[in-house]
Amino acid sequence: MSTLYLLHKPYRMLSQFTDDQGRATLKDIIDVPGIYAAGRLDYDSEGLLLLTDDGELIHRISDPRHKQPKTYWVQVEGEPNDKAIDALRKGVALKDGVTRPARVQRLMEPAVAPRKPPIRRRAETKVSWLEITISEGRNRQVRRMTAHIGHPTLRLIRTAIGPWQLSGLATGQWRSETLHAPIKRRSTFSRASRRRS
Missing domain, CATH: 3.30.70.1560 (Alpha-L RNA-binding motif)
Known part of the structure; x- marks a missing residue:
């Protein structure tokens, strides 16, 4: 069982938590410790970014061989x-x-x-x-x-x-989902009620 965070990344924000140039980063909008982005989204692009603390899940989402x-x-x-x-x-x-x-x-x-x-x-x-x-x-x-x-x-x-959608998330908002099965046969999940803006 893993927790996945779906986040609506704003324009001109890095897909990481630190920056030595003072640019906006994910720490400005999500306060969950120990999570990392599964893949990236350019600084000047917006939309869905997936994060988790599960290294295997990050690999399954971001590795091109899995063709999400x-x-x-x-x-x-x-x-x-x-x-x-x-x-x-x-x-x-x-x-x-x-x-x-x-x-x-x-x-x-x-x-x-x-x-x-x-x-x-x-x-x-x-x-x-x-x-x-x-x-x-x-x-x-x-x-x-x-x-x-x-x-x-x-x-x-x-x-x-893949199966994860941006719908329902305004810019800068995030929500979490608890995964009960590997993503290649992801048939069940529960959406946490926790939501931030």
């Missing part, structure tokens, strides 16, 4: 056409190799809180939203994928890692 799919809501500059969307679905050639096929669909603008600070962009520039699910975790992968098709990422929010 990660889903993102991505605001991009411009409006990708069908050809661009299809390229993401098939895999695009980045400097470190061709990406695995991704699940991609267009989104209506999701009901998300405004980012703080807000995104700076030209008023005449159109923007659109995509939902992208990948099964690998290269450095800044989603941003590089959208740049490759000519639509730079403006805002990136991770909404799911």
Whole structure:
């Protein structure tokens, strides 16, 4: 039995508990001792981060061999056409190799809180939203994928890692779940009532 913490990481916060440059870290929003992030989320990205004190669980979540799919809501500059969307679905050639096929669909603008600070962009520039699910975790992968098709990422929010969802967590909030089975056959869990904002 393990405890997993689901946290909504804000924009411009490190996915760690210490920093020698005075930047915001996880200790600013979660006060549970002895836990570590299972994987990471870039400083300039938002959304779901998983934490636990169980080293084996961290490995099962973050090791690419276990292929936990990660889903993102991505605001991009411009409006990708069908050809661009299809390229993401098939895999695009980045400097470190061709990406695995991704699940991609267009989104209506999701009901998300405004980012703080807000995104700076030209008023005449159109923007659109995509939902992208990948099964690998290269450095800044989603941003590089959208740049490759000519639509730079403006805002990136991770909404799911495997079976775990961001839903119900406002920016800076977290909740805990007690796992009763390994994640590869995770059939039962209980959600703790403890919740912080």
